[in-house]
Amino acid sequence: MGFSAAIGSVAMLFMLIVLGVIARKTNLVSEKAQRDLTNVVLYLLLPATIIKAMTRDITPEMIADIKAIVLITLVSYIFIIGLAFLISRKFKLPSMQKDLMFCAMSFSNITFFGLPVQEAVFGIEAVFLTIISQIVFFEFYAWSIGLSVLERHKTGAKIRFSFKEFIKKPGVAGCIAGLILMFLQFKPTGVLKSLIEMLSKGTGPLAMITIGFMLANSDFKKALKNKYIYIASFVKLFVIPLSILGVLYLLGVKGLRMAIPVIELGMPSAAYLAMLAELADNDTTLASEQVMVSSVLAGISIPIIVAILSAVM
Numbered sequence: 001m002g003f004s005a006a007i008g009s010v011a012m013l014f015m016l017i018v019l020g021v022i023a024r025k026t027n028l029v030s031e032k033a034q035r036d037l038t039n040v041v042l043y044l045l046l047p048a049t050i051i052k053a054m055t056r057d058i059t060p061e062m063i064a065d066i067k068a069i070v071l072i073t074l075v076s077y078i079f080i081i082g083l084a085f086l087i088s089r090k091f092k093l094p095s096m097q098k099d100l101m102f103c104a105m106s107f108s109n110i111t112f113f114g115l116p117v118q119e120a121v122f123g124i125e126a127v128f129l130t131i132i133s134q135i136v137f138f139e140f141y142a143w144s145i146g147l148s149v150l151e152r153h154k155t156g157a158k159i160r161f162s163f164k165e166f167i168k169k170p171g172v173a174g175c176i177a178g179l180i181l182m183f184l185q186f187k188p189t190g191v192l193k194s195l196i197e198m199l200s201k202g203t204g205p206l207a208m209i210t211i212g213f214m215l216a217n218s219d220f221k222k223a224l225k226n227k228y229i230y231i232a233s234f235v236k237l238f239v240i241p242l243s244i245l246g247v248l249y250l251l252g253v254k255g256l257r258m259a260i261p262v263i264e265l266g267m268p269s270a271a272y273l274a275m276l277a278e279l280a281d282n283d284t285t286l287a288s289e290q291v292m293v294s295s296v297l298a299g300i301s302i303p304i305i306v307a308i309l310s311a312v313m
Helices: 003-025 031-054 060-090 095-106 110-122 124-150 163-168 170-183 190-201 203-216 227-250 255-265 272-279 284-312
Strands: none
Touching: 003 110, 003 203, 003 284, 031 110, 031 124, 031 170, 031 190, 031 203, 060 095, 060 124, 060 227, 060 255, 095 124, 095 227, 095 272, 095 284, 110 124, 110 203, 110 255, 110 284, 124 255, 124 272, 190 203, 203 284, 227 255, 227 284, 255 284, 272 284
16 A cells, blocks of 8 residues: 555544544443443454454465564564563652553554554455464463553562453454364355455444544543653654564565554554553553553554555565
């Protein structure tokens, strides 16, 4: 996709976020309807998008891409975890909030932000590669290291992983279903294929509108007074993706092998941050403010990252 088309696609996604904000602020959509629509995205539309992306012919080139992107992602996470740890330790905050800001810099909003951007800019092949290389990896990280860090103010340094919680997540369940169908080489046909395609087309628009709902419920003025939110957001949206992009460029990595980890790991802080903070009895207010500010600032960072990718790919 050319530069102008890529930027146009990203701009359209952010227009949907604005529509979501307006709809919630004017009470066109109630709080209950917001929760219901979020569940529709998570439990109906997202799994349909995953299954659509994964029930396709797999070429040797795609397998090679998956291996390369998984390796790049693994190394990138090591870098991100180290960087987030060093920066969060410098924050003059209580230990509990330092842990939360560590997660804020290492949790990417892959599902609600990343997939729509990937599909809009690079197409369904990018969605497939993202699902295989990013979503399950992130889910495992969030529900093991992430949750353990957020709750260590009450549990100590113990790392725990709940497979029961992990497997119940709609993104993971959709990935597992998609993997099974992929290995069985099952391809939906007829009415089932049309249904899956119809549902998947709604994922991007409704996911972005739902983000708008979330932003409309937040106290933006209060969040803007916290300098640590700015620092964490700058690291999350600019330092991390541009560092990864620079290294991959120097190594001669091009195409989707470069674009997918750069875009996904440069997404704003995941909405999971607030949810896991609540489970861990951490600071849910700070978590929500961080998600909100980084999501808004992503309106600046994502077009810049996409523009640079368009120039170097």
